[in-house]
Amino acid sequence: MKRVMAVKTRKIREKKQKKRFSMVDVIVQKGRWIEKIFAIAVILSVISACFVHVNYDLSEYLPDWAPAKEGLNRMEEEFGYPGTARVMVGPVTLYEAKAYKDRIAEIDGVDMVMWADTTTDVYNANIFINYDDIQDYYKDGYAVMDIIFEEGDSSSLTKSAINEMQTLTGDKGYFMGSAVQNKSLNETLMREISIAMALGVVMIAVILCLTTTSWFEPVMFLMVMGIAIIINMGTNLILGTISFLTFSVASILQLAVAMDYSVFLLDMFTKERAKGNDPVTAITNAIHKSLPSILASGATTIIGFVVLMLMRFSIGKDLGFVLAKGIVVSLITVLFLMPSLLLRWGDRIKRTEHKSFMPSFHGLGQVVYRVRYVVLGVVLLFVVPAFTAQNMNSFTFGNSALGSSPGTKVYEDEQQINGRFGKSNLILAVVPNTSMVKEKDLTDALDDLYYVKSVTSLAGTIPEGIPEKIIPKSATSLLHTDNYSRIMIYVKTSDESDFAFQCTNEITSIVRSYYPEDSYITGVIPSTQDIKSIITADYNFVNLLSILGVGLVVLISFKSLIIPIVVLIPIEVAVFFNMAVPYFTGESMLYMGYIIVSCLQLGATVDYSILMTNNYMDARRTYPEKARAIKHTVSRSALSILTSGTILTIAGYGLYFVSSVAAIGGLGHLIGRGALISVLMVLFLLPVLLTMADPLLMKEEAKKIKIEETRQAMKQKKRDLKEQMKQKTVQMMPGQPKKKMEAEQMGPVKQDKKMEAQQPSKNIEDEVKENEK
Incomplete structure (x- = not known):
């Protein structure tokens, strides 16, 4: 019996010890293992970050039900999604311009070049050429051409084709358009973000040196944040592709926003060390005491980013996910890795202490x-x-605010081209391929619009009387498939203005009058129009939700x-x-x-x-x-x-x-x-x-104190009850007198009866002993 009770007691003691072993103990005691895990994570993240792609096309983030996105999806299924550009060369003669056009058309990756020679024989003598008819393509010694590529704006083949065109035209070439913008963004973003990050690190290091009391503290802060940033960048492989906005701002914002968490932990660790605690005890106490502040701070920031993920315009989902993930990674890095580094380098921090500036x-x-x-x-x-x-405010919504920004070469070229030939944008109509006659009538109707520069369709290109079947498939595939026809409409507007949106609405109305069903209008202008209508509706919802979310975190934190x-x-x-x-x-x-x-x-x-x-x-x-x-x-x-x-x-x-x-x-x-x-x-x-608000705050504080006192009193009662039960259990342990145990187990009546039953036996024994004496 004694052995059984001893085993049970030992098991209870071991169970209590296991309960006291918390995650904080793991963090403190397994620091070297944690460092190795983070080292492996950094190496894997550096490798995986190389495979994360960057997207520059905002129309990709439209929801699938948006009209422009439906058109893009249908066009991509039937014809692909070709990139576009606009090229101006000059000063050149009309014949030199024709030579440039032919050489550009031969470049690998270029599918079609739209120029004056599609409607005019430029090899005629000057007296037979009406220059007023071709002034949209050639005037004052300059020629402008609209380029359609075989692949998308961001394709490596498209970028290679643009490079060849720039080499071919040299100083005489001016380039604009979505494909050119993408190429420019791709070349400049990496360089500029690297410069901004380097300057940010230097300036932040200076601030930390001024506001901390050790020369080594800024080094450790930046190291911890650098590891968190690398891991966040590497784990973007989950998405595969991120937006250019996310790529540009995520790292530097993570550095700036998440720095507070490491400051909280180090400040608490320093205070614990000042009390005379050894490093292990100090870091254990520091984690326990700073954890509520760190988690509350992180929660408010994460909510602000997570709310962005609820936007219907899914670039918010892209940016919100990466930024929220960055905060989570930063919290994990600070709470798991930084304690190990503090134990490793605590003495170094102490040796490099200086007076506060x-x-x-x-x-x-x-x-x-x-x-x-x-x-x-x-x-x-x-x-x-x-x-x-x-x-x-005056807002912009589409791609016009991206690559062609003031101060860039693309912007300067765009001003030169638009200044000479006016603005030009491509709108694409995808309609059922049911009737060449109907398609020709639609082409003529669109061409009669005063703001339309040109309309290209297969029905409008093939001379009357020539059947489509005798033309090679390779020549017609750009504009016709078995199910759909594509009509390319160049309009003399910018890609984002009220007038551009009015033109799109009118073109849509005309197309739908000919093809009420299964017809689509897409392009930069329709996409920008959809972005505007969707994202403005997102704002009120997202803003209200972020306020409610942050307010809820604060309410829970402060009660x-x-x-x-x-x-x-x-x-x-x-x-x-x-x-x-x-x-x-x-x-x-x-x-x-x-x-x-x-x-x-x-x-x-x-x-x-x-x-x-x-x-x-x-x-x-x-x-x-x-x-x-x-x-x-x-x-x-x-x-x-x-x-x-x-x-x-x-x-x-x-x-x-x-x-x-x-x-x-x-x-x-x-x-x-x-x-x-x-x-x-x-x-x-x-x-x-x-x-x-002080009177209300103090009133709430008094209520909280009263509630806390009541709760503490209840806890004390529970403790007293447990203590009483414990004492009874101890009294029942092996080694106690049998009679005492029986007396405590029986009620008063049973105990009296037992004592009475025992008393006669005791008297007889006494009498026997006396007789023997």
Whole structure:
């Protein structure tokens, strides 16, 4: 019996020890294994990142039910999806232009070249050529040609063909169009993003050196973030292809946004070491204490990015997934790898300590408290105009904001071509191949439109009376298949304007009048039109959902209904101000950037509000006066907020100043300016909101304290009950007197009866002993 009870006791003890063995113990004790796992992950990520493709065509992200996407899908099934370009050569004679056209048409990868010789015999004598008839293709010694490639805009064969054309034309060549834009983006993005990343790392390192107290801390921060960025880039292989926007901003935003997590952990580790704890105990305590802050901060940012994935325009899904994955990877790297590095290099951090270069922010707390009502008045004065102005911005939606940005060679060439020959864009009609007569009538109807430059169809090209069957399939396959016909319509408009959209609507109406069913209109202009209608509807939904999501995280973290409102107001005001600036400065803004930065600014900078609010609640437990508490809060929070905000600002403005691509530069400008405004709003507006909401906050705090006291009392009762049960169990253990055990197990009546039964036996024994004596 004793042996059985001993075994049971040992098993209970072992079970309790296993329960106490947590994930934190694994992180601390298996540091070397964790380092090896991350080393392998980095190597695999570097390799896999080479196989991730970049897409530059925004129309690829349209939902399948969008009319332009339906047309693209049908055209790709029947004819493929060829790339297009526009080439101008000059100064040249008409005959030299014809020679250039013929040589371009022979280049591998070029399918068709549209020029004046399709309608005019340029070999006639000058007196027989009406130059007014060909002025859309040749005038003032310059010739312009429309090129259709065999493969898509991003194809290596298309890029090779453009290179050959540029070599052929030399200084006389000017190039524009979607294929040229893609090639330009591909060549410039990698270089510019590398420069922006290098400048960002240097500037962030300088900031960290100024705000930390060890020369080695910035090195470790950047190393941890670098590993997280590489792993995130490598795991993009899950998607296979990412958008050019994601490729451009994901890494530098991950560096800027996720840096806070490593700062939180190191700060807590330093405090634990200052208490005299050994490194292992210090890092264990640091993980436990910093984990809630790190996870709450990460959750708000992840929600801001995950919401983007719900956009119907799926570039949001692409960007949101990569950025959210980057934050998750950063959290894992900080929580698993960084503790091992701190244990390995803790002494090195201590040896390289230096005095802080940052001043005390006590004076800032005094200033903030003095001007609090002035700040509130200014914000109330401008917030309504800012909210109204942000919805009145001049937006761009399509590919025009990509490769052909001011300052680029593509943009300069585009200005030269459009300046001489006017704008030109290709609209494609895909209609059922049922009647050559109907197709010819449609071609003529479209050609009569005043804004149409040319219309190319097989029915309009083949002379009347010649049957299609006698023409080789290789000659007709570009415009006809067994089921569908393709009509190429060049219009004299830009690819994004109200007039361009009106032209598309009219062309669609004419095509549908001839082919009510199974007809499709596609191209750059229809795609941009669909992007505009879809993405504008996405904004309100995405913005509201991101606010609700972040508010829910704050509510759960603080267990308060008032704090989420107080925390979100400064950030939303900052978003309004940030998005209103382009309206007052007259700048155009990419609508995608408008949505992306609204969610990003909320998710990434709400941490500043959370930090200050948390510090204020702590200060109010120490200082009964609101004024003293808010001054202490500002002085305590300013360094962390300024450090994090400055890093995000530098990352954004780095993209803005380095990138020649309008979409990337504009996105960086919004991010940098948004971070700066958020910092100002948190430091100056949030304190006055906290003091105004103080009575409600203290009332909630009192309720929470009362609930906590009740909960602790219940816990104490449970502990007391367990202790009583434990004592009874100990009394029942082997080695206790049998009579005592029986007495405790029986009730009073049974115990008395047993004692009475035993008493006579005891008297007889005594009598026997006495007689024997």
